[in-house]
Amino acid sequence: MNKIAVLMAEGFEEGETLTIVDILRRAGLVCDMIYFGDKLVKGMHGMYVEGDKAFGEAVKEYEMIVLPGGRPGGQNLKENPEVIKMVQYFNNNNKYIGAMCSGTVVLSDANVIEGKKVTGYTGYAEKLIGGIFINEVVVADQNIVTSQGPATPYPFAYKIAEVFGKDTAVLRERMLYNFAGGK
Structure with missing residues (x-):
């Protein structure tokens, strides 16, 4: 069974994080919310969410x-040297890495996007050093899947x-994504 680890650093974007986890679980994938320190993590908007598993070698x-x-969730991930090492481990072992919004800046610091197509939040073209910035909602290139921001976790999670x-066609219909104008 495929397993996906969604990292929850303090200041994580609740709408992005919970939507991604929800859709991936609906799709039948094992998706755990990984926390640092306390199991109860405070999000960007003051919501506390209980993580599933602690960050460590098991990731x-x-x-x-x-x-x-x-x-500051994206920045907190970027400033954690263990996260950088883990992202590099995933890249070096041809495992998938997903990032959206401010989480994409971790990819530059980890040096895993050199020559790969990526996207990120508005104005992030200059922050995603080494990557080839594409102004699209979701971009998948090799082992990297990226997305732009708070309005894009649905297409991002479907792509993952x-x-x-x-096959996400039925899931998209059941979630009324197509009805709402999703592509």
């Missing part, structure tokens, strides 16, 4: 690591599910 057992955004071989 290496997952097939994908996901870095959501948030202020598809990377793992899931």
